[in-house]
Amino acid sequence: MAGSSPSPSPSPSGEDEEGGGWRAAPLVALNYALRRRLSLLLNPGAAVAADWASLAEALGYEFLEIRAFEAHADPTAQLLHDWQRRASPPATAGALLDALRRLHRHDVLADLAPAIEEDCKKYLQRKREEQAERPVQVPAVDSSFPRMSELRGITTQDDPMGQFPEMFDAFICYCQSDLPFVQEMIQELEHTDHKVKLCVFDRDVLPGTCVWSITSELIERRCRKMVVVISDDYLESEECDFQTKFALSLSPGARQKRLIPVKCKTMKKEFPSILRFITLCDYTNPATKKWFWMRLAKSLLLP
Structure with missing residues (x-):
């Protein structure tokens, strides 16, 4: 037929061969190469085809929000990054494909839909x-391993049913005495053009659940990276010590650039030895302070 798609596309039902519903997979499932290909197809403005700005409008973004994306070298990537952080509507592969279909970008669908389904x-x-x-636990004998229900609704923007958990760019490891610096970090990274989404325990985590269970869940599954705020008080904190060692265990040798140390104060004590092999972001250095927030933001937004 004349109107048929030039190549195979995902099934309308959105179900895979096992009935698992791959279209409901979150946008984080899409790999970097696929996102880059999508950027190459949508970034160039063309009068005859809908571009990234049309996609943003189809996803519910307003005019001023779309204008803000124009300042980025890769507006499509920034749009996807921002969209997957929104609580509503859910950023899923199916929603992306539906938006492209409404925009009549059948060329993009023909090129990328099979790869999206595979991812x-x-x-x-x-x-x-x-x-x-995961090991099977008998609650009557050992309830130390967190049940799935315990890890639902652990942050202020979480889906109580656990289907779309709140995701973050970075978990902030800090001690209470350094909270003023963390508040400055929030202002510089979240409320500026950087649009980094931080997980700050005192602000974002709801009370009533085991601290260690929540911390492990957030660092391993909800946050792409972790910022370690280093000070003399940090060295005395058992919570900070646990969080740092847990994050390092997930990326031995810092192979995934997962952990970013930040020195927020001049220190009298020795810098922690387990972090010496990782490049430091030094807030106390007056010669580089004007580049501090830009460097930190770019590190956190790397794939």
């Missing part, structure tokens, strides 16, 4: 394998 199925398969590998 989503791989993502869901990994999740199923992770779930299967």
Whole structure:
């Protein structure tokens, strides 16, 4: 037929062969190469085809928000990054495909839809394998391992049903005495053009659940990176010590650039030895202070 798609596209039902519903997979399932390809297709403005700005409008963004994306070298990537942080509407692969279909970007669908489906199925398969590998616990004997219900609704913007957990760019590891610096970090990274979403325990985590369970969940599954705010008081904090060592265990040798140390104050004590091999972001250095927030923001927004 004349109106048929030039290449295979995802099934209308959105179900994979196992009935798992790959279209409901969150946008985080899409890999970097696929996102880059999407940027190459949508970034160039063209009078005859809908571009990234049209996609932003289709996803519910307002005029001023769209104008803000124009300042970025890769507006499509910034749009996807911002959209997957929004609580509503959910940023899913299916929603992305539906928006592109409404914009009549059948060329993009023909090029990327099979890859999107493949990424989503791989993502869901990994999740199923992770779930299967968890040890079975008998509650009457040992309830130390957190139940799934315990990890639902742990942050202020969480979905209570656990289907769309709140995600963050970075978990902030800090001690209470350094909270004023963390508040400055919030102003510089969240309320500026950087638009970094931080996980600040005192602000974002709801009370009533085991601290260690929540911390592990946030660092490992909800936050792409972790900022360690270093000071003399940090060295005395058991919570900070646990968080740092847990994050390092997830990325031995800092291979994934997952952990970013930030020196917020002049120190009298020795800098922690376990962080010496990772590049430091030094807020106390007057010669580089004017570049401090820009460097930190770019580090946190790296894939």
